[in-house]
Amino acid sequence: MSRLRLGPIVEEKPVKLTVELPGALFRQLGDYARVHAAENGLSEPVPPERLIAPMVERFIMSDRGFVRRRKPQP
Secondary structure (H helix, E strand, O other), X not given: OOOOOOOOOOOOOOOOOOOOOOHHHXXXXXXXXXXXXXXXXXXXXXXXXXXXXXXXXXXXXXXXHHHHHOOOOO
């Protein structure tokens, strides 16, 4: 079985955002959270809303075109 792309969730000072997701996607996030918890030895799944930021970050950092064009961080 292949491993999930998302590893452990790192705690960082959050910035509050409000987003709307289709119900089906929210349910998939809940399913992902349960599989993620089992794979990472967590007793409880991470709340689905806490998965969104690491998933988006991983997606952005895997976009080669974006990484090439991204301005260097000071």
